[in-house]
Amino acid sequence: MADKKDFAFKILSDNRQAGHNYFLSERFECGMVLTGTEVKAAKDAKIQLKDAYASVLGDEAWLLNAHISQYSHGNRENHLPVRNRKLLLxxxxxxxxxxxxxxKGLALIPTKIYMKNGKIKCEIAVAKGKKLYDKRAADKARTADDEARAEMRRRA
Structure with missing residues (x-):
């Protein structure tokens, strides 16, 4: 009975634009180095990943341009909203x-930030940018699927 663990999993932020703008392939789970007020703001889901990306600089992985809002009850020791955060891999x-x-053409994009067993984790994915015609084709396929489902519901 001791080997069964209760996994607490809560998504704090989701990068929905990533699936629209990139072809996502391999995904990695990594920890993040955060300050105290960043952790509290993250637990309040005050995170934005829209323009964020990850990079390997000098044998270390970094999360760049991720926005974690300042903690509302923080004092003068509050963190900067946009700063480079180290990823633990x-x-x-x-x-x-x-x-x-x-x-050429591959990037690391954060897809979501979540809590797992009390620890804040970041999921990054290897991504290749979509061209405009790829986005249109994906939208067309999604629309066709939606129409087919609606037709099946109408017939049933």
Whole structure:
């Protein structure tokens, strides 16, 4: 009975634009180095990942341009909303990400930030940018699927 754990999982922020703007392939779970007020603001879901991306700089992984709003009850020690935050990964994962991002046109995009067993985690995905015609094709396919489902509901 002791080996069964109760996994608490709560999504704090979701980057829905990532699926629309990029082809997402491989995903990695990583921890984040945060200050105290950042943790409290993150638990209040005051995170925005719209323009955020990850990068490997000097053998370390970093989350750049992620916006975590200032904590409402913070004092003068409150954090800056936009700053570089270190991502915690194993060495072999960092090396793999470094190899992947050397390829032309590939980037690391955060897809969501969530709490798992009381720890704040970030999921980053290897992404390749979509062209405008790719986005249109995806929208057309989604619309066709929606219409087919609506027709099936009408017939049933």
């Amino acid at each position: 194993h060495r072999r994962e960092i090396d793999k990400l470094q190899e992947i991002t050397r390829e």
